[in-house]
Amino acid sequence: MTHAQSAGNILRRSGISAAMTKPPTGMGRGSCAYGLILASGHLPVALQLLQKTSLPLAGVYDMLPGGGWREVLL
């Protein structure tokens, strides 16, 4: 989960609030298996920030009403 923690720190330093979460198995493919929840409005800036690092990004998902997830194609 260290990668998610480092990513969260990077976002927070830029004023983007990000909460750690443990997503369902399979969503964290090839990554540290933890995710960050942030407001969708911050997504473009967050992606820009994280793409400047070597931190792996397994995917981006929308939280659906009722608890489901839908992958956002980048």
Next chain:
Amino acid sequence: MIYFDAAATTLEKPDAVCRAMASAMATCANPGRSGHRPALRAAETVYNCRQAAAELFGLDQPERVIFTQNATHGLNIAIKSLLRQGGHAVISGYEHNSVARPLEAMADQGVTYTAAYSPLFDPDAAYRAILEALRPDTCCVIVNQVSNVFGFQLPVQRIDGLCRRRGIPMVLDASQSAGVLPVRAEQLPGTAFIAMPGHKGLYGPQGTGLLLCCGQEPPHSLMQGGTGSDSLEVRQPEYLPDALESGTLNVPGIAGLREGIRFVQKNRPELREREERLCRRAAEGLGNLPGMQVWYNSACQSGVLSFRMEKADPSQLCDGLAQRGVCLRSGLHCSPLAHRSAGTLPEGTVRASFSAFNTPAQVERFLQAAREVVKTL
């Protein structure tokens, strides 16, 4: 009691270290496994320590800070990462058995090594000996920053530069220097790995250590297993820190280490000056005793001091001092190479090593005890 055995482990710790460990025992679950609050609290505790270590040692990526059991563990990972295909290593003439023994054990995998012996307290000679020992098949150079026997500060910056120019990765054993002398990864561009204990100059608990992965060399895990990540995959993850951290981490120990690092960050310049002052005074006092040999050179020595009587075994001197409440260590200090370099084999020496919690008054009491013991030998 006077405890002058900080080179083995610092006995006295900042109060915050013990408090943090007790708190972690009571509140932290397994980090990196679950999403509940005690697990996330553990993960935050671990990450805070990783980040603090990265800041203290000049690494820009906390993921490159690996938690180990001790410096030996980290050195084994470093050595086995760089020499897994066989090859030649050059080590200084002041290395600990935590370097020499892994290399010896890899002989059947085609690993050879040269110990670059050089006179004590001669940084130029230490550099030249390393330079002359390099071969076309040399795969790594391993040096400690401070000899655990004599406190001799090796010229690691120059050796790092040599390694960088030759394209040979250096491994730095910072066992006696971390927390005392500056250790900055960004100033050592030829260094692939830096290993250190958590329980000496960083004032953390025993059972903790750090390995800094500074270079791009792929790390070799000594142990594979659960990491909480990539669980569908039966192969060990290759990314850091997961590649090198299988199984449950020592969270209480890491919580304590975090506070130890905080203590060092707050007091660092004074820690070195204090240890060097105590060392200097002890060397002066011992040097005035009849028949006492003292190895001291203020130009290149950290807070570790070796001495012995010319006509008595070091263990007798050490025992006599122990009976008067002074805790030291005698013998070879797991470093026969250093004693060979200094000409102190086979008996070795008595070693005094200082920490932030030692005082000038303790040094004076130690010297009084030494005067008494000398009369009996």
